[in-house]
Amino acid sequence: MADQPMLFALGDDAPFGRGVASHxxxxxxxxxxxxxxxxxxxxxxxxxVRGRDVYVLHSLYGDGTATANDKLCRLLxxxxxxRDAGAASVTAVTPYLCYARKDRRTKAHDxxxxxxxAAMMEAVGISRVxxxxxxxxxxxxxxxxxxxxxxxxxxxxxxxLAARVRGDVTVIxxxxxxxxxxxxxxxxxxxxxGREVGRGFMEKHRSRGVVTGDVLAGEVAGTTAVIxxxxxxxxGTLQRAARTAREQGATxxxxxxxxxxxxEDADATLADDAFDAVIVTNSVPxxxxxxxxxxxxxxxxxxxxxxxxxxxxVQTGGSLAELLGTET
Numbered sequence: 001m002a003d004q005p006m007l008f009a010l011g012d013d014a015p016f017g018r019g020v021a022s023h024x025x026x027x028x029x030x031x032x033x034x035x036x037x038x039x040x041x042x043x044x045x046x047x048x049v050r051g052r053d054v055y056v057l058h059s060l061y062g063d064g065t066a067t068a069n070d071k072l073c074r075l076l077x078x079x080x081x082x083r084d085a086g087a088a089s090v091t092a093v094t095p096y097l098c099y100a101r102k103d104r105r106t107k108a109h110d111x112x113x114x115x116x117x118a119a120m121m122e123a124v125g126i127s128r129v130x131x132x133x134x135x136x137x138x139x140x141x142x143x144x145x146x147x148x149x150x151x152x153x154x155x156x157x158x159x160x161l162a163a164r165v166r167g168d169v170t171v172i173x174x175x176x177x178x179x180x181x182x183x184x185x186x187x188x189x190x191x192x193x194g195r196e197v198g199r200g201f202m203e204k205h206r207s208r209g210v211v212t213g214d215v216l217a218g219e220v221a222g223t224t225a226v227i228x229x230x231x232x233x234x235x236g237t238l239q240r241a242a243r244t245a246r247e248q249g250a251t252x253x254x255x256x257x258x259x260x261x262x263x264e265d266a267d268a269t270l271a272d273d274a275f276d277a278v279i280v281t282n283s284v285p286x287x288x289x290x291x292x293x294x295x296x297x298x299x300x301x302x303x304x305x306x307x308x309x310x311x312x313x314v315q316t317g318g319s320l321a322e323l324l325g326t327e328t
Contacts, residue, residue: 005315006049008082010058010074011066016095016282016304017057023308029054031078041070043078050086054079055130055311060098061261061284068098072117076124083125090126091314093307095283096259097131103139118143130310132283132303133230133258136177151310153258153281153303154181155325158188160279160301161226161256168223170198170250172216174241182228185256188325189226198223202241214244221249231259232280235269242274252276260286260300267291270298 008029009017017028030046058075062068079090102113130149134140137150173182179201190197200218225245227238242253253275260280270278271293281303289295
């Protein structure tokens with residue numbers, strides 16, 4: 001049907017894309033991807049997109065076969081090809097959006113790469129961008145001159161936590177900058193549990209890659225501490241918060257984040273006895289986490305229903321705020 005959105009999933013994102021498609025009551029569109037000996041590539045739709053609303057899904061994390069830059073180029077070029085082929089609109093759907101952390105100048109002459117990525121998306125004719133848990137939602141929104149939908153998995157995380165935690169709970173942000181994110185999870189968890197959930201945050205200072213600060217504001221003694229962040233890279237920030245929470249009497253510690261990048265020493269870091277559990281979503285496959293001690297703590301939540309529901313609401317003019325539970 002012409003009013004049914006067309007969904008393509010690039011690279012290795014076909015499993016995630018099929019999950020999204022099933023929630024839309026459709027199937028993935030057919031496309032071709034070719035790679036050339038010099039590292040160049042091309043991608044094109046293999047069915048007509050003329051006059052259709054096209055959604056192109058690609059999670060922009062680096063892996064063993066392609067860098068984040070490779071994937072960004074593939075997304076841009078495919079979306080451009082769809083516009084050239086007559087698509088009525090093209091929405092880029094990025095479960096993980098690369099360069100979202102570089103959204104401001106922290107040193108002289110720094111690039112504001114989030115804004116440059118947004119400009120490239122606009123330049124190839126992308127009509128709309130949809131991202132899951134960008135590092136700074138306000139910076140993500142401000143970087144784009146096209147409609148930009150910021151999704152979060154806070155309700156998904158909270159509903160899972162509500163089914164597994166017992167007794168008193170405190171939700172902690174590992175730094176002051178993540179307090180809004182932690183507060184959103186705390187609010188959803190309070191609603192799911194039907195009782196009040198405590199709050200806290202860690203002091204944190206970062207300069208030239210060195211993190212300092214060890215003061216935890218908030219009462220965690222006798223509670224399960226849930227440390228909430230947007231992503232887990234090496235896990236060092238969460239480890240620092242987890243150890244402090246344990247020192248201050250937390251009876252359990254759970255790390256919860258949307259994206260699990262698990263780079264550098266994440267295997268060893270998350271194996272630390274300070275953590276009882278680590279929860280992420282499938283926005284990024286947990287392929288780098290290989291040590292059994294760390295993987296044994298890991299739970300991966302499926303966010304394809306969330307992304308599918310968001311696409312359906314955009315397509316029909318529905319409310320994303322209602323879907324995410326952010327309406328006041």
